[in-house]
Amino acid sequence: GAVVSQHPSWVICKSGTSVKIECRSLDFQATTMFWYRQFPKQSLMLMATSNEGSKATYEQGVEKDKFLINHASLTLSTLTVTSAHPEDSSFYICSARLQGAGDLYEQYFGPGTRLTVT
């Protein structure tokens, strides 16, 4: 149980275009989802925390107008990278936290999306 999927797995786009990444919790409801970015040989960097039905909370230094997050349902959150530039090329990973207090606040990770902006 507790499977999280991401789509697409990888994407190549041209500079200036927008890319949408979907994150789905397949067999559980997730009131909270997290979006991370990871550059090569570096650790995970939290970009934003997404709560169902409300605005996302962005970490310092992350542009909310560039990285649009929508958490429209308990099983789906989307990240849209707008006007992508080569420096946005990275590995984007989402995670979902199980609803309820007995879940140890464990985060279940999606497989990640590798974005390359040319």
Place this chain on the structure above:
Amino acid sequence: GQNIDQPTEMTATEGAIVQINCTYQTSGFNGLFWYQQHAGEAPTFLSYNVLDGLEEKGRFSSFLSRSKGYSYLLLKELQMKDSASYLCASLDSNYQLIWGAGTKLIIKP
């Protein structure tokens, strides 16, 4: 400030035992997680400690000392597939995960 420290890289031999240390300083503490991450893949959950002591799960064990702000992940009977990065993460008072930079473990035959 919040800080998680773990070694950048470690090397061990197949069949041996390795201990990966992690020290943490976070605002509040609600537990310590260890995740395994293979190159190009997302992290996978290994262990969670919130009480002092050792938690054993097969070949992997995790230890926590809250008074010392210290944890370690112990891997026994190392296999080549254990070559990966191991991420230590502390759950702070807001139930946010604060991540370490990860320890790259290299297993040699």
